Amino acid sequence: MIKEDKVLVLDVFNRFDLEIQAGRSGIKREIRVSDIKRPGIELAGFWKHFAPERVNLLGRTELSFLRSLENDLLKDRIDEYVEYNPITIIVARGEKIPSYLLERAEQKGIPLLSTNISTTRFSSMLLNYLEEKLAPIKVIHGVLVDIYGIGVLIRGQSGIGKSETAIELVKRGHRLVADDIIEIKKVGELSLTGTAPANARYFLEMRGIGIINVKTLFGAGAVKHDSPINLTVKLEKWQEGKEYERLGLDNNKAEIMGLKIDAITIPVKPGRNLALVLEVAAMNYRMKTMGYNAAVDFTENINQR
Template sequence: MRKTKVSNVVEHFHMKVLSGEEGLGREITVTDLSRPGLQLAGYFPHYASERIQLMGISEIEFFSTLSREVRLERMRLLMQDNTPCLCVSRNQDVAPEMIEVSNEKNIPILQSPLATTSLVSKLTNFLENKLAPTSTVHGVLTDIYGVGVLIMGSSGIGKSETALELVKRGHRLVADDAVEIRQTQQGQLIGSAPELIQHLLEIRGVGIINVMTMFGAGAVRNAKNIAMVVRLELWEEHKMYERLGLDEERFKLIDTEIPILTVPVRPGRNLAVIIEVAAMNFRLKRMGYNAAMTFSRRLTDTIEDVDSDIY
């Protein structure tokens, strides 16, 4: 299970810690947020205590109408052992009872200048990125005409050399050898390179080169949505490879399926050009034009015309 810490939220959003500093190491394990209006009114069934508790103007003003005894009672019920923190929007002042219980239970109270709606949106996006399911695969990720293409295949088949040729043709490298992939809530797959090998490319016989230093900042990017996979494999004489492109094979990464093409490798084939054309063809399909389907319809129409002439 992916997790992050309250201290990361404080650092990312430059929040002010009002109390409970000893609890900044508390873990956040869910992306959902909670606005505890019902809980402040005394209704605690179905309370999602594991979420960040977010209080806006309505919650703070309602809390101020309660007596001191009720405030302490509600705060002690609100701040449970698995509650990561409590966030207050618009830099609002908080009641002394909130500070008291916060320090008692070491649950931080954070103050943000953002409006409540904006804070909800930004916090949710941040947590979705931090807690998204991840996986690491062996391959090369490139950005070809805006299409994220993950090149996979056995070690030594020529993935890095193909990526180098693609970079020379004006495309961009995202990651070589190890590609870290995270899946967003919308099912998108975002690939990036581990920090240690970012912008590096390994070419057998030459060694490791820094693509950004050699080709410029325009030859690399830090992350890219993965739209398709190209699998390189050694040419097998008697294997049937796709000739028309009518059947689309799918490949599952984490929980998302994306198109995959199998490209046979043998001397004389320019893999960079083939993958470049595959990316352009993928873009055309997304724009509504499928050359294989168009050809199939033309062929069917021609056969029907010939049959009608005969009979």
């Protein structure tokens, strides 16, 4: 299941404490893409690739160009601009807005906002905000824990021991992010972040006991609102005769929302301390990211001898 948040122009207005200069009637327009458009080349007359669904940001460069135009040409360019009906226009640096642009934006109901923040800085701030808010979300079943700062996604069949392992990890000083239902958000094209739905946050189900509140039982330090997903662990019942990884030379991956995440499979059988195994897995992952691979080192030592 994949869903997306929605962002209104009103949300941007409130988030960045903007001023509304015209087009108040369109303040509840819905922004659907995170990209930002600075329409410099379009105002110069080239409209072929203009994207009105993007937030339009005008800075000193664009407004200086508009002010340099003859009055009739200025009106023609602004008329053409507003006919494309951009989702919203934001003017940065507190630049003076041409009165004709204010007039036409008001007529078309295009929210025209302004900020005193510099164009480049505001563009970066707004892009980060929209990327985070509009990132696609996938809901999956599993448990997400933070182990030594590494986000570990535990998956496996129902009843395999995911929640019990999470509680044991919490007792060992690590933090629970989500149990059972995890909302995974793809931020940009490089990373995944997981959290729990608001109505299930910090709750965990233990068979035979029921629902417990981890934050209430173990304190605020035992939980975490969200975490990047760095490593996926699949728990499965130990199958006699099946070959499991012994050296750790294979670089297995699991694909989530088009991104490949490091993955390992851990066989489960009575008496095995899964919390300890996951701690070691997280520390080993961290060492690999720092450039050290114990399996490679061990193999090289054997070859040298």
